[in-house]
Amino acid sequence: MKCKASVEEKRRVLNQAGSKFFSVDFVKRDGSLRHMEAKKWIESAFSHGSKNAQTSTLAHKPEYFLAVDTAKGEFRAINLNTLVRCKVNGTVYEFED
Numbered sequence: 461m462k463c464k465a466s467v468e469e470k471r472r473v474l475n476q477a478g479s480k481f482f483s484v485d486f487v488k489r490d491g492s493l494r495h496m497e498a499k500k501w502i503e504s505a506f507s508h509g510s511k512n513a514q515t516s517t518l519a520h521k522p523e524y525f526l527a528v529d530t531a532k533g534e535f536r537a538i539n540l541n542t543l544v545r546c547k548v549n550g551t552v553y554e555f556e557d
Contacts, residue, residue, distance in 0.1 A: 462554040467523050470540040470555065474500070474525050477548045481530065487542040501526030501535055 465473075474482065481499050488494050518524040524537040545554050 462556045464556050465553075467540045470543050470546075471522075471525055473546060473548055473553055474527075474538075480549065482546060482548045484527075484538055484543060485545040486538055487544065493544070496527075496536065496538075497530045498527035498536070498538070499530060501528060 474484075477500060479500065481497060483495065483497050485493060485495050518526065518537040523540050525540055526535060526537055528534070529536045543555055545552065547553075
């Protein structure tokens with residue numbers, strides 16, 4: 461069952477994962493659907509221990525959720541406005557536009 465949810469509600473759902481893995485399906489800028497296995501972005505893990513570490517330019521924007529794409533080992537910003545599905549702690553959530 462699909463439900464309408466605000467950006468804040470979607471963020472709350474993804475935050476429930478804590479330090480565990482979760483999956484998301486979202487629409488990319490080019491209009492294609494992207495599936496990603498991810499883990500929440502942890503600033504301390506990114507900013508310490510790497511001479512190439514940079515702060516995210518999207519961290520202050522509420523419509524983005526920062527996570528690590530586990531398949532690529534790279535940081536990604538998930539646009540919560542285009543999030544259509546996620547699986548967190550074994551529960552699947554589907555969102556309407």
